[in-house]
Structure formats: C-alpha cells, structure tokens
Amino acid sequence: MDTAAEVVAAVPAGDDAGARTADLYDWQAAMAAVDGLRMYVDALDHEGQLRPNAAGQVICEHHEDWTLVRQPDAELVSCKHRELSSGAWTTIPMLVDKGGLAHLFGRWLALDEKPNVRLVTCAGLAAGLPRKLATATNLLRDEDTGRSLDAAALAAIEEITALFARELLFHRDGLPKEWQAPADAKAKTYVVLDDHIVKARRFLAQLVIEAPRPNRDVIAHAAPTMFAGPAVQKIGAPEDACSAVWEAVLQLFRARMRARGPREYGDLPVVFAASPGSDSATSEAATKGALEGRIVDLNDIDIAIRVALRNPRGYMPLSVPAQHTRLSVKMARGGCSETSIARAEQLRTAFKRYRRERDTSAPGAIAEQRNLERHLMRIADDATHIARAPTGTWGTPLWHSLTQLLNDASTAEWLDGLDDDLALGGICDLTAQCQIWFSPYFDVKAEMKRLRGERVDSRDIA
Template sequence: MSREEDAATATQYLLSVEPTDDAGARTADLFEWQAAMAAADGLGMYWDTLDDQGRFTEPENCRIVCEYHEDWVAVRGDAAELVSAKHKETSFGAYTTVRSLLEDGGLAHLFQRWAMLGERPKCRLVTSPGLRPGAPQDLEKAARYLRDRGQAGAAPTITGGPEKVVTDFAAALAAYAADLPLWRNGQQGRGYIPTAEQRDQVTRFLSMLTIEHSRPSRAFISHAAPGMFVKPLLEQRLDAPVTSAEAVWEAVLTLFRIRMRAAGPRPRGDLPQVLAYPLGVTTTDRVEAERRLAPRTVTLAEIDLAVRTALTHPGAYRRLPTLRRTTRLAVKMQEGGCSDNAIERAEHLKRDYRRIWSRRVGGDPTARADRERLVRRLLRIADEATRAVTAPDQPWGDQLWVELQRLVDELSEVAPQPGLDADLLLGGLCDLADQCKIWFSAAFDVQAAIDALRARQEATS
C-alpha cells in the first residue's frame, strides 16, 4: 500500500477502532488547560479556512474529536493527528531525559496508541515544560529532521542522520512497549540493544511526531490565550476589534469544555433513529463512528458560529465583574492569593475579636495590658508562620492562612487564653493584618491598591 493510500484510510480506521481506555477525568484546572489547548488547535484550523476578506468556507471533514484515543484528534479530510496534552507545574522544570518524556510527557503511551492504530495517524505532544539541552532537544531535532524528509517525499531513514538518537529512544522505549508485536522479546532493561525492526518502527514514529513544548501553564493560560490565539485572528483575518478577543476566546473555549465532557448536542437531539437501517442499505463503519462521536466533536462551522456570535454580542461572553472588599485586610489577602471564602471568614473573625475586646476594655482596667501581651504573642506566631511558608516566586498568602490557623489551634491547647478560642485568636491576627502589622505577601502600598480597586469597580458599575 502506498503512503497516499495509507494516509487516506487513517481517519476511517482511527474513528472505527474503539480506544483501549476512555478516561477523560481530570481535576478542574487541568481539564481547563487541556480544553484551552484543544481550543487553540481549533482556532488554528479555523484560521486556514478564512480568506483575506474573512470569509469562511467550510472544508470537508475538518474537525476536532475530543477525548478519543488521546486527549483529542485533529482531523482534516483523510488525515488525522493524535494529540496528547501534558501539563506540569512550574516546580517540574523541564524534561531532562528521554525517559522523562516517555513517562511524564506521555510519549510511551502515544507511541503505543499510534502502533495499535496501524501507524496511520500523525502524532503531537503538547506540553507546558520545555526541553533541556541534550537528549530531549536532540530527540526533537531528530523528529523534525525525519519529518522534513517525509514532507519532501523521501523515505524516513536514519542513514546519515540521527542514528544514535533513534537507537537510544528505542532502547528506552522497550520497557514500555512490551505489549506490542515487535517488542515482545523479553530482553528489555538496562543496556538493551534494540533490533533493526524496532529502530525502523521508532524512525517511522518520529517522522510523524511533533513536540510542541513550553506552552503557557494553567496559571497563565486564561490571561494569555486571548492575546496569543484570538487577537491575531481578529486583526489579520476578520478585521474585527481586538477588544472582543476575550469574548471570542470564551465563546470558543466553551465549545471545547462541553465536548471534552462528551456532552455536546446531537443534530437530532435525543430523538430515536426510526427505520435507520432499511433493507438493502448498508451503513458503513465510518458513518456509525461519526454518529457515535458527535457529542465529542467540534466542527469548524461551530467555531465560526461561536466567533461571529461573540463579535456581534461580546457582552454576552464577558465575565461578570467580581465585587471585591476594599478593607486593608481583604486587599492584602487578595494580593496573597487567598480565596474569597477565606477573606469573608477573616473579616467575620476580625469583627468578633474587636467586639470582645471593646467590651473588656470598657469594664476591666487590666484588659489593655492583657491585650498587649496577647498582641505580642500573636505577632510572634505570625513571624514564625511567615518564615515557614514564604515563597519568592509564587503567592503564599493562602499557605500562611492555613499555617496561622494551625498555630493558634496549638496555642489554644497548650496555653488557653481566657474567653478566647482558636477562632477568636485567628481574629486577632486578622485585626493585626488590618492594621498593616501582618502581611500575606511582600509589603506594598495598601491605600493605593484600595483606591485603584474602588476606581475599577466604579468604572464597571
């Protein structure tokens, strides 16, 4: 079978084969990041369908199928690309070894799925970490070299090319591919020398692989996406105002959020298929697959409709403004990354603490001295907690809040304060923070921050 004939069957074969696993469950943040990366792919495909006047011509069978085989499949006509999206926290750093790419980056799973699908689809790894110089970057260069040869019409071969990279990758891969036909020889392990057939298969895989690394992490993607993925589309293809970039992004992202949960609408809704299989008419596997995958599929026509609707009614997709407290305590906790619930609780405890001492000071001449002793103790607790949680490159206010609660719990057990339980002691710390004696982040001009926040709220009201 020629390469052209083989490619022509990729989509039909891929969509008709059931995945060996169908786990799409993710935590909310990681799910949002994957949906954002899939939406970026969808906008990239949509870009290619627009002419210089921004007119959309829907291509045949051009779509993205979510959470199928891998995180999604990009389909263009008879060509298909498996996409695996792997997010890592900033503490992960970069991929430092080939083994890390196989395990943490998911290349081993991607290779297995590609091989099980008859080596038909192209493959892509989309990931947030970068690649460290050495073996990881050499692997990316080898994949690019072999891919370029294939695009130029040459057979993917390592003769005169990246022989060592292919051999090292095959040797590392052997520990993960034992279920595949060419890898069932039981000799995997340190010092393993791959066979010629295994090296050839790895060569074919790398010739169809793209590694797309250093993508924005989940902490930044919501802020970066409108500028990175939508603004160029509005400026260069649609001649639309870039002020609508956030609305367009939210409209397109919403499509992918729904379809990645396999919850997309079917054209017929839930109406039954009446006389779907009349006598003498054959329904192909591909038609059945397309019908079954409709809830997971995002078409370019749907993306076009979402984009045009958001441009016409941008206000419908803008996020509702959040009403923020403008007390010194609230602004400082917000700067430190504390949740809204934590801030509300802190404000409540602060008021209770002040009410208790207002009553005591009014009726007990020794209460002021007792309060000052407690303040010194609370400041010591705050100092200890701050040293325990301070992080130079990320918000640490939420961790401080947890640590303060832990320390006042201990204080209540070891040295109970008359009339003050652990929650009221935490309220004392909140009162000190409101006086700018305790911080949930590096110190800053609190009054300027309050003035700016009030100005923004007045502008959006």
C-alpha cells in the same frame, strides 16, 4: 468558632485535588480550542469569511486527547500538563512514560502508522537528550522532504532512535506484545532489533513536540490575546472582543471533551445498523453517531465566534478589583500589558513555590540560590541594555528580551534543568525586590498608595 459556617471557613481542607483536577481538565480543553482556532484561521478567506469548501474537525477524546482531521489527513494529539515547580522534561524515559509518547506510539501502531502525531505540553525540554529528541524529529522530517543530512546529523538520529526504541520496549504497559522486551531482559545490555529501530524512526519522523504552551495558571490571562487575537484580527472585529471570542470557543470544547455536544438524533437509538442488508451509508451514520457529540467542526467555531461578536458582554468574566503589588506596579509603569503582568505574577508565585520545595538547609543550597540570582541579574542587565529607551516605557521590549534570552541555548547550560518559565519567575521575584526595573526609578510605595486611593474613590462613586 461556634457555628458550622465558622468552622468550614477556618479549618484548612485536607487537600485541594478537586480544584486542581478541574483546572487540568479545563486546561486540556483550552489546548484543544487552540488547535481548533488555528484550523479556523487557516480556513478564512481574505475578507474574514469561512471558505465555502473549508473542511476540518477536532474529534475530542478519540484515540488520544484529541484528533485533528482534514481529509485525507489526520493527526493524533497527546496533551500533557506539568507544574512549573516540577520543571522541564529532563529525560527520554520521562517523555515516554509521563509525557505520553508510549501511548501515542501505541495508538499510531494500531492505526496502521498512518496519522501524524504530536505532543503538546506546557513544560520545556531540558538540555541534553530531550532536546536532541526534538531535534531528531525535525531532521527526520527534513530528510523526508528530500534534504540530504550530513554524517553528524545521521549519527545523532541513529543514537536517539535506538534510545527511544529501547525505552518503548521496556515501557511495556499498553504496547503490543512485539514491543515488549522479555521479562528477564536488562535494559543496559538489551540489543534492539533493526525492525524496532525502523518503526521508531518512522514514528519520530511523524512526531512534533510542541513545547511550551501556557500552563494552567496563566492560560486564562494569555489565551484571549495569544490565540483568539489572530481570528479576531482576520475577521476584522475590534481587539477588545478577544476575551469574548476565546470564552465562546472554549465553551464548545469543554462540552465536546465530555462528549456532550449536540447530535442530530439526540439519544434516539440507531436501528438496522447491524442488519445483513444494511447499506454502507447506514453503517457510516452509526459510526458518526458514536462520535458526533465529540466533534467540533469549523462551522461550529464560526457560529460560536459570530454569536460572541454580537453579544460580547455575555461572555465576559466578572471583574475583580486589581491587586497592586510592587511587581505589577513596576511593570505597569513600564507599559507592560495586563496579560504580561498577570503572567509575571503567576510565574513569580511558581518560582517561590519551587524555591521553597528545595531544601534550603541542605549543604550548598544557599550558595546555589545566590549563584542563580547572579545569573538572573546578568540576564536582566543584558535585556535592559537591549530594551532601554529614552521614553521611559521600555517594559514590553524588556519583557520580550528576557523571554528570548532565557530561551537561548547558551542560557540553558546554567539553568541546570530549571524551566525557562521558572527562570523568568525568578526575574519577576527580583523585580518585586526592586533589584530590576521596567522603567526609570520611581517611588513604588507612593504609587501603590495612590492607586489604592483611586480604587477606594471609584468604589465610593459606584
């Protein structure tokens, strides 16, 4: 290696933190865009037009990662990414700390307990206390609507509420003084006061845990169909406009997350806002000016979408030649969509990374791996039995059956903390080993050779 260019390309980098940070920032903007699109679709009339009286805003990076406002209501949203290799949220302390529930609780207290609250995450909730916490929030909302709960449900709520309140008291960081246990207190013996339990119960009744959403590895492939699709369909636009619409809306949120949205007065200062004789309108304008660059309203989204529909090619990513793997070729033969195939490849990569991170030299690790493969093969066998069709194109039904079976509560018992997506990645890995099929058997190597030849021919023609 004689030149600087050769050295830069050949020597491995010390870390890749910059790219990962950019990915996480973009993922968070994408999740805010999802909520914005949901509010937008709700505001469309039966002809696909924005209702004249429709009102709704997403205020980015305000109190929490974003805040949804639809007068007179507001909802604080905390958004937490978790790598596939890390698995599901396995404990309540993990949700309180790393999952951001403590910070969400603190902001809820500071805002007089008025907003609704929501946690958005790409990781699932492990069996046990995390899922019981989510169940408790649903039961509390049912109770608020007038539904009577049986003794078992009330006992479960009481148990979870006490555990959650104790974790908040011992979290300490960032919470008010009255929500900090004494420095010499022990968590196991500390008695939670009734006032704390009442507040925690009230918070949980307003909490929604939304999990899982697509992670940063698959969001670019999944979002156009999953999230822009409903808007495109309701507007009456062609289906192939989904990617352009998604990118246009995402660009809005990328800018607003950095408070870089347009403002009516640009960088001109606010004058007379603090004068004794200033009226409330001037003060309100000053407050609005501070947040204006962070706000996405329904009209912003509508304009972005209409512009994208008029010029979709301006929002389309540069095409990249397809990589033909055994997994992608088998799924394509079975009729799976490009989005499903891209997600499958990502999940397989995540599963292989997860398996490498577990020390296979540890006693019992090989047996544990073989046991997991047997369980995955059983799930795949059951799903194939459900989805198999005489036409030979049962790939999409099989993919959905696998997802449903892995989400089933009885399946979680043997996952032992393994995320549903990681388990699906394990099935994708077995597919790449030609143990699972999405169509009748065919010569995979010959098909891959044929597809590579077609790609070469197409390049020659171009």
